[in-house]
Amino acid sequence: xxxxxxxxxxxxxxxxxxxxxxxxxxxxxxxxxxxxxxxxxxxxxxxxxxxxxxxxxxxxxxxxxxxxxxxxxxxxxxxxxxxxxxxxxxxxxx
Numbered sequence: 701x702x703x704x705x706x707x708x709x710x711x712x713x714x715x716x717x718x719x720x721x722x723x724x725x726x727x728x729x730x731x732x733x734x735x736x737x738x739x740x741x742x743x744x745x746x747x748x749x750x751x752x753x754x755x756x757x758x759x760x761x762x763x764x765x766x767x768x769x770x771x772x773x774x775x776x777x778x779x780x781x782x783x784x785x786x787x788x789x790x791x792x793x794x
Contacts, residue, residue: 706784708750710759715748716776717766732765756781 718728725748729741739747739758746752747762754762763778770778 704753704756706756706781707753707759709784710763710779710781711747711750713776714759714763714766714778717770717778718748720775721766721770721772723766723769727769728762728766731769732762735761735765735768737761737765 717723718725725745726741729737729739729744732739732744737744737758739754743752743754744762747754747759760780763780766778770776
């Protein structure tokens, strides 16, 4: 699977939340798995480093987990795929 056009922006938003909340990759991964994520910790780390393309659904679970851990309505928000526009696997419908 190749990177879709929204993936880099979604990753940057996720990283901003992790930095603002001082959230470790391990904490993110543990919460991500607890809310239904299916990737391993190394895959999450590779995604955060821009080395691995991840399906939009899994990116959304990562964003959800990060936003829950951050728990603040102030500051950055990890965006969900549908907030960034259509992706190649989810074309815009008329």
